[in-house]
Amino acid sequence: MTRLFCLGLGYTAEALARRVRPLGWHIAGTARTPEGVARIKALGHDAILFDGKVPAPEVADAIAAATQLLISAGPDDEGDPTLRHHGRDIADAPDLLWIGYLSTIGVYGDSGGEWVDETTMPKPGSERTRRRLKAEDDWLAFGRTFGKTVQVFRLGGIYGAGRSAVDDLRDGTARRIIKPGQVFNRIHVEDIAGALEAAIDTAPATRIFNVTDDEPAPPQDVIAHAAELLGVAPPPEQDFETAELSPMARSFYGENKRVSNDRVKRELGYAFRYPDYRTALAALHRNGWR
16 A cells, blocks of 8 residues: 655645545645644544654654655754654655655745756755755755655745635735736645656656746736736735835745746656646636635
8 A cells, every 4th residue: 555644744745645545545644733633634644743843653653654755844943853853764664665855946046037947056045945955955865875765846836725816815915016027936736746646656766856837927917817817906016125024025025036847847747737827826716716
């Protein structure tokens, strides 16, 4: 039996679980809180409490039984908690065929709007993305040391049902921040799940993959298109320089790049279901997110 163990079974990992559970896969995952554990159990999966602060015997047991391991929990200021507390368990796991680590395209930093791909040297511009790059490096080094297949997936801005421009308009939080020339890559959560399944099904090789859409686009265009679909007026434009933004939100605008997803298509043979925001928002609208 294929046994998937997710260190951090949240929004993204659950999309993969939904995709592969009908194939007969056994799904287990961790959460940081008792409420998170209850949520995972309600979905029909095995759930373990793991806050990353101390080792958990149940995590060690789940790793020993796993055939695939997905790490979506982020690093802390001491590094990756899964490697720190359970690296030896992963190295000794007898049936483990694949390790996937979910990272971010933020590790590339700013390219001045130019295209980047997996051969581009990362230059993270914040402590958050420096930690991510360090975690990537640690996982790849772990794979080389212990002969494990490790694949890193650098994700664009994640959206999908319940987390989209359509939802932001519905709840009144949508904003049209204008910074001339600024673009972002996005990725629908179902396409992350599809790319992960394709990677698991492909002949194993340690690799880094960008999982993003085809069309990096200005954020205000996405909001305007969602408003058009809903038949509502878009929120007023706000100049980036004077807009009230959190430090983290402002830091995102400090990085402008276009990220290529060609390797996922070429090497994994994956065809994106939602290659651009227009396709995705239209589907979300059709499916009742009004």
